[in-house]
Amino acid sequence: xxxxxxxxxxxxxxxxxxxxxxxxxxxxxxxxxxxxxxxxxxxxxxxxxxxxxxxxxxxxxxxxxxxxxxxxxxxxxxxxxxxxxxxxxxxxxxxxxxxxxxxxxxxxxxxxxxxxxxxxxxxxxxxxxxxxxxxxxxxxxxxxxxxxxxxxxxxxxxxxxx
Numbered sequence: 599x600x601x602x603x604x605x606x607x608x609x610x611x612x613x614x615x616x617x618x619x620x621x622x623x624x625x626x627x628x629x630x631x632x633x634x635x636x637x638x639x640x641x642x643x644x645x646x647x648x649x650x651x652x653x654x655x656x657x658x659x660x661x662x663x664x665x666x667x668x669x670x671x672x673x674x675x676x677x678x679x680x681x682x683x684x685x686x687x688x689x690x691x692x693x694x695x696x697x698x699x700x701x702x703x704x705x706x707x708x709x710x711x712x713x714x715x716x717x718x719x720x721x722x723x724x725x726x727x728x729x730x731x732x733x734x735x736x737x738x739x740x741x742x743x744x745x746x747x748x749x750x751x752x753x754x755x756x757x758x759x760x
Contacts, residue, residue, distance in 0.1 A: 604641055611658055614718055618659050621713045622666035625698055629673075633666045640665065652727045656720065659728045663710075700750050708743030711736055 608615070619637070620630035637658075640646040646661045648654060701709050707729070714725040726736040 619662050633669050637665045656724045656727050707739040711739045712743045
């Protein structure tokens with residue numbers, strides 16, 4: 599694929615790619631920007647090649663996911679429980695921040711599948727490709743994630759009304 603075509607495709611998907619990168623980076627905007635820059639470099643330098651086995655968006659999201667994981671391993675970034683609790687309390691002020699905090703309380707696989715399906719409008723099949731796991735596993739994480747998220751929201755509402 600030509601560089602000009604790649605650049606056009608990257609510009610077209612930049613907004614959703616940035617949101618996905620941010621979600622893959624535990625909502626750390628600076629890290630997401632760094633990861634996205636690395637992804638674009640990988641693609642433009644030919645280190646990540648689109649083989650047309652899936653949609654372009656699915657392929658791009660896969661590259662972002664694996665680049666973010668590499669970046670986190672190299673940086674050894676972790677979120678402590680105290681940080682997560684503090685973030686969850688602060689996030690209640692803003693609706694989107696609240697939802698992000700609730701999602702962050704879910705297990706990693708459940709987070710990923712819910713973000714891909716609800717925020718990025720991917721099908722479960724495409725989410726399976728991005729996550730690199732079977733469709734059956736994605737369905738399981740999707741169902742459990744919805745159930746756990748519902749319980750977290752209900753629990754939070756009871757706490758607020760008490």
